[in-house]
Amino acid sequence: MEPHFGTVTRVVTAHVRSLNRPPLPLPTELRYRVTDPYAVRMSLGPLIGPRIPWVFARDLLAEGLRRPTGSGDVLVLPAHGHHPNTLRVILKNGSGTALAELLATEVAEFLQQTFSLVAAGSESTHLDLDGALTSLLGRSARP
Numbered sequence: 001m002e003p004h005f006g007t008v009t010r011v012v013t014a015h016v017r018s019l020n021r022p023p024l025p026l027p028t029e030l031r032y033r034v035t036d037p038y039a040v041r042m043s044l045g046p047l048i049g050p051r052i053p054w055v056f057a058r059d060l061l062a063e064g065l066r067r068p069t070g071s072g073d074v075l076v077l078p079a080h081g082h083h084p085n086t087l088r089v090i091l092k093n094g095s096g097t098a099l100a101e102l103l104a105t106e107v108a109e110f111l112q113q114t115f116s117l118v119a120a121g122s123e124s125t126h127l128d129l130d131g132a133l134t135s136l137l138g139r140s141a142r143p
Contacts (some may be wrong), residue, residue, distance in 0.1 A: 006034035008031070011047065029051075039057065040058045064078060083101065086102065087104040
């Protein structure tokens with residue numbers, strides 16, 4: 001995993017569990033972009049073909065390495081009992097809930113690289129608010 005042009009990408013294996021089903025190992029891509037400095041994208045599924053994307057706060061993932069955190073659609077829980085080296089990410093949507101278990105060391109390494117690109121607390125300096133407003137308004141920016 002190398003930062004490239006302001007992006008950090010790491011492919012890991014998540015063991016995904018859903019109600020009444022055995023765990024399914026799925027390739028999972030973690031992606032961070034300097035242009036969206038508060039967010040992490042996690043895509044579950046084959047590297048080629050349909051994938052299930054989730055977007056949530058980088059701080060949520062980082063804090064979840066230390067203590068249970070989150071509310072709503074994404075909860076992150078640190079290592080526990082029988083799986084001391086895992087990080088659990090609970091994903092909820094209208095069709096159900098899934099538990100993705102990731103190696104905590106891989107997530108920590110991914111996060112370390114994201115923080116080397118954009119330090120904690122400096123995210124707002126990487127936002128292009130003028131560009132975002134221009135894009136929303138559908139016209140070119142004028143000085």
